[in-house]
Amino acid sequence: MTVELVRETWPGKIATVTIGATAAEGGTRAKTVTIGGHAALPFLPTDAPTPHPPLVAMEVADAVSPDWPDHLRAPLADVLGSPAAWARKCVEEYGADLICLRLQSPHPDWQDAPPEAAAATVRAVLDAVPVPLIILGCGHADKDNDVWPRVTEAAKGERCLVGVAVPENYKTLVVACLADGHNILAEAPIDVNIQKQLNILITEMGLPPERIVLHPGNAALGYGLEYEYSIMERIRLAGLQGDRMLAQPMLTIISTEAWKAKEARLSEAAAPAWGAAALRGPAWEAATAAAFLQSGADVVVLLHPESVASVRRTIANLVAVAAA
Amino acid sequence: MFVIGERINGMFRSVARAIRERDVNAIADLARRQVAAGAGALDLNTGPTGEDPTEVMTWLVETVQEAVDVPLSIDSPRPPVIAAGLRACRRPAIINSTTGAREKLDALLPLAAEFGAGLIALTIDERGIPRNAAARAEIALTIVARTTEAGLPGDRIYLDPIVLPVNAAQDQCREALLAIPSFRALCEPAPHIIIGLSNVSQGTANRSLINRTYLAMAMALGLDAAILDPLDQDLMDVLRTAGILLNQEIYAESYLQRRPA
Numbered sequence: 001m002t003v004e005l006v007r008e009t010w011p012g013k014i015a016t017v018t019i020g021a022t023a024a025e026g027g028t029r030a031k032t033v034t035i036g037g038h039a040a041l042p043f044l045p046t047d048a049p050t051p052h053p054p055l056v057a058m059e060v061a062d063a064v065s066p067d068w069p070d071h072l073r074a075p076l077a078d079v080l081g082s083p084a085a086w087a088r089k090c091v092e093e094y095g096a097d098l099i100c101l102r103l104q105s106p107h108p109d110w111q112d113a114p115p116e117a118a119a120a121t122v123r124a125v126l127d128a129v130p131v132p133l134i135i136l137g138c139g140h141a142d143k144d145n146d147v148w149p150r151v152t153e154a155a156k157g158e159r160c161l162v163g164v165a166v167p168e169n170y171k172t173l174v175v176a177c178l179a180d181g182h183n184i185l186a187e188a189p190i191d192v193n194i195q196k197q198l199n200i201l202i203t204e205m206g207l208p209p210e211r212i213v214l215h216p217g218n219a220a221l222g223y224g225l226e227y228e229y230s231i232m233e234r235i236r237l238a239g240l241q242g243d244r245m246l247a248q249p250m251l252t253i254i255s256t257e258a259w260k261a262k263e264a265r266l267s268e269a270a271a272p273a274w275g276a277a278a279l280r281g282p283a284w285e286a287a288t289a290a291a292f293l294q295s296g297a298d299v300v301v302l303l304h305p306e307s308v309a310s311v312r313r314t315i316a317n318l319v320a321v322a323a324a
Numbered sequence: 325m326f327v328i329g330e331r332i333n334g335m336f337r338s339v340a341r342a343i344r345e346r347d348v349n350a351i352a353d354l355a356r357r358q359v360a361a362g363a364g365a366l367d368l369n370t371g372p373t374g375e376d377p378t379e380v381m382t383w384l385v386e387t388v389q390e391a392v393d394v395p396l397s398i399d400s401p402r403p404p405v406i407a408a409g410l411r412a413c414r415r416p417a418i419i420n421s422t423t424g425a426r427e428k429l430d431a432l433l434p435l436a437a438e439f440g441a442g443l444i445a446l447t448i449d450e451r452g453i454p455r456n457a458a459a460r461a462e463i464a465l466t467i468v469a470r471t472t473e474a475g476l477p478g479d480r481i482y483l484d485p486i487v488l489p490v491n492a493a494q495d496q497c498r499e500a501l502l503a504i505p506s507f508r509a510l511c512e513p514a515p516h517i518i519i520g521l522s523n524v525s526q527g528t529a530n531r532s533l534i535n536r537t538y539l540a541m542a543m544a545l546g547l548d549a550a551i552l553d554p555l556d557q558d559l560m561d562v563l564r565t566a567g568i569l570l571n572q573e574i575y576a577e578s579y580l581q582r583r584p585a
């Protein structure tokens with residue numbers, strides 16, 4: 001019996017967002033990346049081909065938590081003190097499509113580093129790698145608002161993706177992105193209504209919807225994954241149904257979130273029944289990413305080189321099936 | 325909700341003047357304002373004109389599609405005028421309108437096929453306006469049988485249950501609403517269901533209020549398209565809100581700040 005595939009067509013289309021700018025476009029990147037553009041749910045080539053397959057960004061931080069487990073610290077040990085060297089290693093050794101630079105050190109509870117230092121770090125990383133840059137603040141609203149304008153200015157013209165804008169704190173970042181030609185990463189707390197509201201507010205300030213990437217929440221396997229998965233699915237369905245305020249590509253920051261899970265962190269001595277920590281940690285990150293790819297993630301941000309390798313294989317396999 | 329803007333109609337005095345003087349700016353402005361207000365398509369009707377209506381329709385189509393890039397609804401009782409309009413359209417248009425009368429269907433079905441156009445079909449026939457919902461459904465069935473036979477897919481049909489003015493035929497307002505759910509199941513993919521909204525308030529003192537109340541009721545019953553005045557802000561707010569309440573669009577605090585996608 002032949003099974004006829006059900007084909008679905010959608011009235012709407014997901015916007016495309018380009019990150020990075022070449023010299024001809026006013027930046028210094030050797031290459032740019034474009035995400036989004038989907039006319040169907042992920043990996044359903046008979047509905048519509050995937051114009052821009054998902055990408056892997058690797059997280060690089062200017063300060064890391066002292067309680068990082070050894071099996072996460074080990075492969076990066078030689079570069080943890082230098083964001084530029086760390087970024088270079090991610091691109092050259094692990095093939096990262098983008099670098100996601102987390103500016104943690106300005107946080108008052110961390111090093112309270114001045115905005116100038118953060119701007120210098122951004123410039124150093126831009127000079128070290130040819131790929132486009134995602135830049136994250138420290139999450140302290142007042143400090144982020146001091147840091148963001150300096151950072152976007154230091155990267156002026158590079159068309160970075162800067163975040164995260166949240167409903168309680170987005171105006172300064174929108175103004176900075178408008179002034180210096182960057183895209184914005186808009187985060188909602190696993191809530192489709194708030195995500196839409198935030199996009200409306202950002203576009204009301206003059207940033208076009210084609211310069212917004214959505215970050216629909218923070219979750220990991222065992223810690224809210226299914227909530228974020230279903231919200232991402234709802235966002236993507238609304239976008240495909242024609243809601244322009246939800247028709248943006250999506251990014252998920254899995255890295256630090258997955259590594260908060262005790263299943264990823266605990267050593268073999270602490271949890272012998274769970275097996276080798278060196279496998280368990282990366283697997284936790286990769287499994288989370290695999291789920292989010294299916295719900296529409298266009299960029300997944302990862303930390304461990306092993307999870308990066310695994311997720312790159314997953315994407316290659318999904319795209320290969322898609323093309324067959 | 326698919327909104328067809330009704331304002332470019334020679335029945336309006338200002339439009340009649342613009343047509344007479346071939347005032348491109350006036351027509352283009354009216355087109356742009358309706359699209360900006362949320363119209364997904366624009367209805368073009370020459371109104372009664374002393375000139376050759378085919379020529380006027382061609383001019384309207386050319387003028388409007390220079391200004392905006394949305395589908396056009398070619399509105400005329402005369403098939404040759406509709407044919408002229410369709411010929412001038414750069415993208416697939418909508419024919420406004422046929423009825424269930426054999427003569428009308430014979431004239432317009434070939435045009436819909438030739439130009440890949442949508443077809444608005446009023447549920448009236450040679451016997452005139454139906455008395456109740458059941459009679460409307462019966463004519464709708466005849467229409468769908470003919471369009472299916474002609475190879476027109478269901479989603480290019482816009483069935484209109486015929487809305488009459490509340491002050492002239494009060495009982496018919498309810499009958500038209502009750503006909504809506506019965507239209508849905510007539511074919512697969514389901515036909516669109518459309519009304520010419522402003523008819524319901526013709527000659528009344530509270531036109532906007534009556535229009536928007538009726539629109540909300542019809543949407544709840546399955547209406548998915550309407551010919552209306554998108555420049556009526558209160559009406560468009562009700563349309564957006566009804567879309568939220570019917571789970572057709574995702575709620576956000578500022579949902580009214582954005583025009584429908």
